[in-house]
């Protein structure tokens with residue numbers, strides 16, 4: 113079938129809206145009519161080839177839409193169901209069997225590298241394959257063929273064009289705090305980088321009852337929003353030494369938990385130094401491959417600190433996204449304050465605006 117998709121051709125050229133051919137769904141697949149898709153920094157990281165998936169590719173991994181065709185052997189879905197799309201996983205490797213699909217042995221193949229590497233081409237242009245199935249969806253398009261592993265069915269009264277980013281950015285930020293760091297009530301937490309992932313972490317820190325929630329960023333507009341969403345303190349992050357001193361002063365000796373979303377080595381190091389003994393730092397950013405963080409080994413040993421990486425907030429989307437929806441319905445997750453909607457053909461403007469800091473979380477609205 114013919115669809116319209118935004119193709120990332122190269123680092124230098126903008127996204128190009130093209131008519132592509134999408135293979136009809138097989139017996140275990142579903143065709144989704146996409147209504148909206150969030151834009152995540154990881155899309156930009158692939159477009160810029162900091163994450164080298166083969167181009168030309170259709171990116172997008174925060175899709176939200178409606179089921180249009182259900183394969184004969186698919187259970188539990190019917191035409192008209194509303195769904196959010198999240199990351200994909202294999203379901204059969206040791207990590208998936210342990211209940212940690214975020215560390216699926218096939219995560220990179222299923223989510224990042226795309227069809228051209230896994231050999232299951234779904235998209236083409238005049239017979240030439242186009243890379244797709246980014247995070248099992250490639251949602252910068254009017255339609256996607258997906259399996260059910262990365263789908264989450266949601267109630268039809270919920271706004272698809274607001275909830276779309278729950279599939280990645282919001283899940284990552286809130287999951288890293290709620291599932292991974294799991295701060296005890298009354299503890300202190302510092303978030304370095306308050307884009308949509310970091311701000312979601314701040315919202316989660318407020319929900320979990322952290323007493324001191326410290327936001328660090330180099331953009332004042334982001335810090336203002338962080339304060340609105342629950343940060344008790346905001347710090348200009350331009351001078352990392354000063355950041356460490358200020359966090360020690362605010363907390364009286366260091367923060368219990370730190371969350372780095374910047375991927376900047378000096379910032380992650382400041383996050384370590386800003387923690388008290390037995391502090392735990394979560395790293396989630398996707399800087400260029402080979403980016404390294406230097407730590408003081410004896411000091412880290414002596415203070416019993418933990419540094420760990422986190423994918424997608426350690427979440428099982430089918431279990432965690434319904435919790436996010438409860439927070440949304442209760443007014444505790446005011447997504448409307450973070451998003452800006454753009455018509456699909458304004459995709460390049462959306463990427464520009466997020467780069468300059470004009471907008472925080474663009475949502476692309478697909479044509480009817």
Ligand SMILES: NC(=O)c1ccc[n+]([C@@H]2O[C@H](COP(=O)([O-])OP(=O)(O)OC[C@H]3O[C@@H](n4cnc5c(N)ncnc54)[C@H](O)[C@@H]3O)[C@@H](O)[C@H]2O)c1
Pocket residue numbers: 152153154157280281284304305306307308309310328329330331334349350373374375376379395396397398399422423424425472
């Ligand atoms: N691990 C995962 O599963 C996962 C999931 C989603 C996103 N990510 C990654 O997480 C990161 C954050 O995503 P996002 O969408 O929130 O990105 P974003 O670009 O919107 O946010 C990053 C924030 O960091 C701030 N920043 C940059 N340099 C800084 C510095 N030196 N000091 C303080 N703040 C600084 C920016 O001003 C910005 O507000 C990206 O690298 C993205 O690729 C990872």
Ligand SMILES: [Zn+2]
Pocket residue numbers: 152153154155173280281
């Ligand atoms: Zn993402």
Ligand SMILES: [Zn+2]
Pocket residue numbers: 201202203204205206207208209213215216217218
């Ligand atoms: Zn797996």
